[in-house]
Amino acid sequence: MKKIILGTAGHIDHGKTSLVNKLTGVNTDRLEEEQRRGMTIDLGFASLTLPSGQNISIIDVPGHEKFVKNMVAGVTGIDLVMLVIAADEGVMPQTKEHLDILNLLDVKTGVIALTKKDLVDDEWLEMVIEDIESTLQGTTLAGSPIITVSSVTGEGIAQLLNTLDELTQKVQTKEALGLFRLPIDRVFSMAGHGTVVTGTIISGMIKKGDTLAIYPSGDTTRVKGIQVHNTSVEEASAGDRCALNLTGVEKSEIQRGDTIAPEGALTPIWLADALVYTVKGKGNLVHNQRVHVHIGTKEVLARVRVLGTEEITEGSKGYIQLRFEEPVVLLRKDRFIIRSYSPVVTIGGGWIIYHHTRNRKRFAPETMDALSIGEKGTVEELVSLILNSSEKPLSLNELWQTLNIERTELEKALQEEIATGKLIFLQDTQKYLSTNQYEKHYSKILAEFKNMYKKYPYRYQIDKEELKSRVFDWLDPKDFGALINDYIAHQRFLTDGNSLSELDGKALARILETKEVSLVEKAFLAWDINTGSIQQVSKELNLKTN
Structure with a gap:
């Protein structure tokens, strides 16, 4: 049913x-x-x-x-x-x-x-x-x-x-497999039970005994009991109107507008990109206008940054950034209503394009391109855009929550992007990185080698930890390790475990210049002391020639 x-x-x-x-x-x-x-x-x-x-x-x-x-x-x-x-x-x-x-x-x-x-x-x-x-x-x-x-x-x-x-019969069934989210519309205390919240589950499912978080505070709580239609149940899912009996939190710590979701699933934000439609007869939406934003069960004040134009005329649509005056939690495709600050009347509304964003240049072509893809692009285009703009590798869950689309659809798009060479899958961390970012990081490492050769002509190795601190201090250690291991696996660098060296003919010359002859000697002994060609030496040392 x-x-x-x-x-x-x-x-x-x-x-x-x-x-x-x-x-x-x-x-x-x-x-x-x-x-x-x-x-x-x-x-x-x-x-x-x-x-x-x-x-x-x-x-x-x-x-x-x-x-x-x-x-x-x-x-x-x-x-x-x-x-x-x-x-x-x-x-x-x-x-x-x-x-x-x-x-x-x-x-x-x-x-x-x-x-x-x-x-x-x-x-x-x-x-x-x-x-x-x-x-x-x-x-x-x-x-x-x-x-x-x-x-x-x-x-x-x-x-x-x-x-x-x-x-x-016309109503479509909500996705019960998505991320559990329940915007709270009522909170009260009940004698003998404690704190109770009510709301409509907009996605995902919940079970009795689950540990969840209340956002934006992030306070954790456990679900002691669930009621749907005044009947106690063991679980509830998207589309259910339910009451949750919570432990570990007081009524005073929760308010209408808060959202319940799994721990770590949502990140409070202050800025979001959106597509807005304005109501005819209610005036134009102007840049830097202060407004009331209603999203989920939350009401919050915000400033509107109009993008691509000076203002959005009444009865039309346009791109905006919402700069909230307090942290909110939301996802891509969440709908909202905008009401004027004073007098308070409904002047527009729309949906969130990107909830992980940055302060955009109002009239820059790259701004409008990104928003256009966010509004009407394919899943493949969205995946490519998100990963090309992220220096850090992203997991399937991170992409799923960023794009808020069906998981199977996302997985299919990722495989297609990998097959066409646009994405790299880092095996160690099970994360994705765009090929563009992958090559940019590679170029940064090569630049470090070049700087090292100028400063220390007889060195041919860079310590991994030194490289991490100098170039990738912003990157999680596990992600850095996965990236380096992928370069090594694809024979872009040699490693002795702690250090990296380049894989070209110059590397062999530097080995000889620094009198590190043990590796070369190993090759020569294998040839009964007969000197081999540069190709033979490079092959034995697993090196590439220029």
Whole structure:
């Protein structure tokens, strides 16, 4: 059975919570203030079994403009949406803003629930439906079914349930084999249990007893218990709406916006490259503009660096860098929403191209080329770009987390790049290095030999540790060892274990010049003291000639 999350959306007082209550029997307004004011403030949760037996989780979001940040936290990661519009009012400001957010998050599957049907006549209802259809044009929800309902009389509820059942067939199953990530949307303490967090698993799987980390702090915790749909389970996976009972951490150490993932799997960052789409009618996005960024369940302030142009006009798209004001954890292809600093309105959104990046030159051709490949390049092009820009060898896991693509697809691309000579596989560490970087490192070593010959004419060897400290001090010792061993294996250098020497005719001359005759003597004795040719000597010494 599929694991499906349904999110609500819509203007305040259009009947979202009442409709969820009618569908599930659950009042999702759990806070005392919500019940007193009759207004949803924070996220509410329920589960629903459809006529087919398919079970879905429901996230009910607030409709008031003051709580849009809570709405974004709720709809991030949903599979389908129920956009609720009251028949007596029709499309309202928060209807449009919520629709903009859904469009920017690329939510493509949904139903329009036209509530309060019992309050209007058929002629008015027809006018409202026409306006809704017009509003949906050009969005990801264009053409979505519109079901008229009444939470008071129950009219249309059965049709709505059947429509939701049909829509679940369009939902694609999430990848359960990916990196486990759960953005936290709620944290509380429960008597006799301790700290509990809730959220939607966006990828991977988790088991009871797993040791994980809370990001961006990196604090470790152990999963004491897991609940899905209020039922204790041994494991949960992508698409599950779940509650985790954690040990080793206090409620005060966790907050909404934190992410739970395996230890060492995520690196907090301050800078990311992205593709952004701006909302028409909300103004241009200008360079160095301060904005609110909503990503996962996290809200963070950031500065926008516009790349390739002075500004991004409303209703268009462009490349940007987001410079966050506090560390965040995210991956390539994660979606986000941008809201202006003041007044706070939704002005754009998009997806992350590179989460491991550097401060880019705004108008440089290499900047635009890299971002273009990141947006629409093949997996092979992405792999080549990442490895060509990395002086350090990268493991399969590092590449997988950097690119956030299916593992089998990545492995296939790596093998193709190796077969065409674009990549080197370092056997000792099971890591990958671009051929360009491999040759650059080789040239650096040759330059060290050249400098040594000038300074010490009678030396022909370089100590490995000396080479490491002088040229590759930034490289992990294991990676350095793997690189040197690969050069030796491919007969680019000779080694006596601790030192390196070159493999050309000059090396033989230097052996003779420095009176290191033992190696040459070995060759001559093998020839009964008859002097061999330079080719014979080189062959015996496993040397190359010029």
